[in-house]
Amino acid sequence: xxxxxxxxxxxxxxxxxxxxxxxxxxxxxxxxxxxxxxxxxxxxxxxxxxxxxxxxxxxxxxxxxxxxxxxxxxxxxxxxxxxxxxxxxxxxxxxxxxxxxxxxxxxxxxxxxxxxxxxxxxxxxxxxxxxxxxxxxxxxxxxxxxxxxxxxxxxxxxxxxxxxxxxxxxxxxxxxxxxxxxxxxxxxxxxxxxxxxxxxxxxxxxxxxxxxxxxxxxxxxxxxxxxxxxxxxxxxxxxxxxxxxxxxxxxxxxxxxxxxxxxxxxxxxxxxxxxxxxxxxxxxxxxxxxxxxxxxxxxxxxxxxxxxxxxxxxxxxxxxxxxxxxxxxxxxxxxxxxxxxxxxxxxxxxxxxxxxxxxxxxxxxxxxxxxxxxxxxxxxxxxxxxxxxxxxxxxxxxxxxxxxxxxxxxxxxxxxxxxxxxxxxxxxxxxxxxxxxxxxxxxxxxxxxxxxxxxxxxxxxxxxxxxxxxxxxxxxxxxxxxxxxxxxxxxxxxxxxxxxxxxxxxxxxxxxxxxxxxxxxxxxxxxxxxxxxxxxxxxxxxxxxxxxxxxxxxxxxxxxxxxxxxxxxxxxxxxxxxxxxxxxxxxxxxxxxxxxxxxxxxxxxxxxxxxxxxxxxxxxxxxxxxxxxxxxxxxxxxxxxxxxxxxxxxxxxxxxxxxxxxxxxxxxxxxxxxxxxxxxxxxxxxxxxxxxxxxxxxxxxxxxxxxxxxxxxxxxxxxxxxxxxxxxxxxxxxxxxxxxxxxxxxxxxxxxxxxxxxxxxxxxxxxxxxxxxxxxxxxxxxxxxxxxxxxxxxxxxxxxxxxxxxxxxxxxxxxx
Ligand code: SF4
Ligand code: SF4
Numbered sequence: 001x002x003x004x005x006x007x008x009x010x011x012x013x014x015x016x017x018x019x020x021x022x023x024x025x026x027x028x029x030x031x032x033x034x035x036x037x038x039x040x041x042x043x044x045x046x047x048x049x050x051x052x053x054x055x056x057x058x059x060x061x062x063x064x065x066x067x068x069x070x071x072x073x074x075x076x077x078x079x080x081x082x083x084x085x086x087x088x089x090x091x092x093x094x095x096x097x098x099x100x101x102x103x104x105x106x107x108x109x110x111x112x113x114x115x116x117x118x119x120x121x122x123x124x125x126x127x128x129x130x131x132x133x134x135x136x137x138x139x140x141x142x143x144x145x146x147x148x149x150x151x152x153x154x155x156x157x158x159x160x161x162x163x164x165x166x167x168x169x170x171x172x173x174x175x176x177x178x179x180x181x182x183x184x185x186x187x188x189x190x191x192x193x194x195x196x197x198x199x200x201x202x203x204x205x206x207x208x209x210x211x212x213x214x215x216x217x218x219x220x221x222x223x224x225x226x227x228x229x230x231x232x233x234x235x236x237x238x239x240x241x242x243x244x245x246x247x248x249x250x251x252x253x254x255x256x257x258x259x260x261x262x263x264x265x266x267x268x269x270x271x272x273x274x275x276x277x278x279x280x281x282x283x284x285x286x287x288x289x290x291x292x293x294x295x296x297x298x299x300x301x302x303x304x305x306x307x308x309x310x311x312x313x314x315x316x317x318x319x320x321x322x323x324x325x326x327x328x329x330x331x332x333x334x335x336x337x338x339x340x341x342x343x344x345x346x347x348x349x350x351x352x353x354x355x356x357x358x359x360x361x362x363x364x365x366x367x368x369x370x371x372x373x374x375x376x377x378x379x380x381x382x383x384x385x386x387x388x389x390x391x392x393x394x395x396x397x398x399x400x401x402x403x404x405x406x407x408x409x410x411x412x413x414x415x416x417x418x419x420x421x422x423x424x425x426x427x428x429x430x431x432x433x434x435x436x437x438x439x440x441x442x443x444x445x446x447x448x449x450x451x452x453x454x455x456x457x458x459x460x461x462x463x464x465x466x467x468x469x470x471x472x473x474x475x476x477x478x479x480x481x482x483x484x485x486x487x488x489x490x491x492x493x494x495x496x497x498x499x500x501x502x503x504x505x506x507x508x509x510x511x512x513x514x515x516x517x518x519x520x521x522x523x524x525x526x527x528x529x530x531x532x533x534x535x536x537x538x539x540x541x542x543x544x545x546x547x548x549x550x551x552x553x554x555x556x557x558x559x560x561x562x563x564x565x566x567x568x569x570x571x572x573x574x575x576x577x578x579x580x581x582x583x584x585x586x587x588x589x590x591x592x593x594x595x596x597x598x599x600x601x602x603x604x605x606x607x608x609x610x611x612x613x614x615x616x617x618x619x620x621x622x623x624x625x626x627x628x629x630x631x632x633x634x635x636x637x638x639x640x641x642x643x644x645x646x647x648x649x650x651x652x653x654x655x656x657x658x659x660x661x662x663x664x665x666x667x668x669x670x671x672x673x674x675x676x677x678x679x680x681x682x683x684x685x686x687x688x689x690x691x692x693x694x695x696x697x698x699x700x701x702x703x704x705x706x707x708x709x710x711x712x713x714x715x716x717x718x719x720x721x722x723x724x725x726x727x728x729x730x731x732x733x734x735x736x737x738x739x740x741x742x743x744x745x746x747x748x749x750x751x752x753x754x755x756x757x758x759x760x761x762x763x764x765x766x767x768x769x770x771x772x773x774x775x776x777x778x779x780x781x782x783x784x785x786x787x788x789x790x791x792x793x794x795x796x797x798x799x800x801x802x803x804x805x806x807x808x809x810x811x812x813x814x815x816x
Pocket of ligand 1: 402406407408409414424425426
């Protein structure tokens with residue numbers, strides 16, 4: 001007998017082949033597989049022939065310790081089902097939650113799932129454990145980000161001809177439209193948007209019995225152009241289990257059952273419970289959901305009965321509106337019955353919020369002089385060293401003060417400013433990086449502790465009291481906190497750049513989207529061959545490019561450079577067209593990181609610059625690479641219409657004018673003078689000089705300095721010049737390690753460390769390497785120093801040659 005082809009949730013949702021149905025199955029008491037086994041045995045006996053037409057039973061989902069009570073792990077359930085050959089053609093969609101596992105353990109779990117052939121996962125924060133201590137090092141957004149990184153790495157490590165075979169996760173997320181106050185509801189929608197921005201490919205709703213809310217969600221998605229398939233959660237609410245009472249009594253946080261619905265359910269027969277579930281499926285099918293996640297049904301016959309009845313109801317679900325509408329008292333709906341948007345509230349600023357803003361402004365806002373004075377005093381007392389008497393004394397003051405004011409729990413990586421003066425560690429039962437979870441009650445309390453208001457609601461109100469605060473809240477995604485900072489003083493961590501606000505040591509101009517990089521160029525070519533719609537139609541090649549963009553943004557690039565000059569060699573018009581397309585991709589997928597339009601052709605630069613601003617969104621000024629003395633009259637006047645910064649390349653058409661440090665300085669001065677006339681500020685200019693590979697930086701004539709010497713001393717000359725000192729200096733540092741036999745990253749790190757001493761503050765780099773942020777290997781630093789000292793004397797030349805010889809012999813690759 002032939003094994004049936006495996007169904008995939010991803011395929012069903014992408015192709016919309018039928019209304020997708022997934023069954024949510026959980027293990028029984030005492031970690032028993034029996035309920036799942038029984039359901040699937042019955043399914044296999046019928047071979048799925050009893051599924052009504054128009055429905056596509058795609059797979060089963062398996063929650064991870066639902067309700068915070070230990071149950072069989074989904075990975076074990078999967079292994080068991082595969083070993084018993086019970087899954088048949090069904091997909092397996094485990095819930096992955098952050099409650100029991102730290103970030104590394106989640107990575108390992110995902111790796112195990114991938115090895116076992118699992119593709120679709122539901123990424124959740126997870127229920128607060130009923131007895132144990134929750135972990136919550138990540139929450140749903142951090143987890144989705146992790147999954148996106150795993151997917152990006154899968155593309156980036158695949159061979160160009162094998163991109164389609166990259167093993168990827170298809171990650172989904174939860175959303176609850178069933179919140180009945182404005183704060184909780186809007187936070188749910190904002191968080192949903194953030195989940196989609198971090199890679200959620202489908203959404204599953206929370207359980208809820210209010211068709212108006214289900215419609216509201218679909219309308220919100222449409223209104224905001226969020227084109228992500230939704231599975232409606234249809235839970236069989238029946239007295240055959242205690243679930244209705246537990247939900248009503250807030251014993252299953254996040255699930256709402258009103259007094260009226262509870263009374264109704266208790267007055268009904270099982271058939272009436274089944275009927276409501278069927279009506280709800282029909283409703284979701286009619287309002288545009290892509291499918292339903294059917295829960296609370298472990299009897300396969302009953303499952304089929306529900307589906308058949310849903311098929312029978314079809315688009316007539318509106319007849320049953322009353323049976324599907326059980327809201328809270330005084331419910332908040334985002335749209336009125338005519339579909340008009342409800343006016344959202346204005347909130348007053350609280351005194352605590354005012355106090356926080358004032359304190360932050362006076363000593364912790366770098367725009368204000370109080371910050372610099374405070375930092376100086378702290379440094380004077382050695383608090384920056386993170387140890388010693390004064391550090392401990394300061395921590396002794398900080399701890400109780402922040403505890404009293406914010407419920408601080410000393411995470412050490414403080415997000416109070418991002419959260420409008422509220423702490424999501426001490427103020428939240430789960431201690432989440434991005435509040436809220438989905439557990440708030442109908443009146444906005446924490447479902448895990450009814451004595452407190454959900455921190456998400458409090459943040460929404462605080463944001464609403466600030467001008468532009470709600471939009472800021474809607475867009476802000478907090479990174480996972482740095483675990484190593486736990487139980488350290490957060491204020492010194494912030495002042496001295498150790499927390500999440502830490503900046504790159506030099507401006508990182510991400511270099512990965514460059515057509516001359518062999519692999520990137522090959523994928524770009526393959527993408528182009530896919531036809532005119534290749535930049536809008538999904539393909540592994542397009543995903544590869546997006547992976548390059550997203551991973552550089554995630555690695556903290558300050559700019560994402562695009563260079564497609566390789567294509568322009570034979571077809572300059574094509575280069576112009578491609579630059580526009582790539583700039584659009586960076587704008588859309590670069591998480592707000594500005595583009596660096598990089599080309600030696602002014603037409604390509606101009607096309608890229610104009611395209612960057614061809615949007616109604618607010619974007620940051622891009623970087624144009626490059627302007628030369630002989631192109632400045634063409635390029636600089638554009639500043640009047642398009643705000644941009646530029647890299648001033650220190651080369652000249654007349655070769656003789658670039659031989660010495662003085663020559664290069666004069667070129668910089670010429671560019672600077674012209675730039676000032678066109679309204680540039682010094683900080684908007686990045687000078688750049690040629691980087692010569694160390695391996696061949698050996699002057700042939702006596703008395704002539706090396707290229708590295710010349711480059712580094714040009715940086716010094718410019719950065720110590722009173723006129724030019726506020727300009728930046730950037731280098732394409734990767735070139736320095738060309739032809740070295742090994743340790744290229746280490747030598748680049750050393751090169752940057754030494755160049756920084758001369759004043760380097762920017763580089764065209766691999767952003768993942770975080771060059772300049774940590775010390776380089778001292779031996780490699782010595783090697784680079786020798787080249788930086790190569791002033792033309794034979795003595796210095798001997799030292800450099802000796803060190804390079806030692807380096808090469810130590811790092812020679814073994815012969816085969
Ligand atoms: S340091 Fe961490 S725990 Fe303390 S207030 Fe700030 S965010 Fe909260
Ligand atoms: S405070 Fe809000 S976000 Fe935190 S656990 Fe409670 S309901 Fe969830």
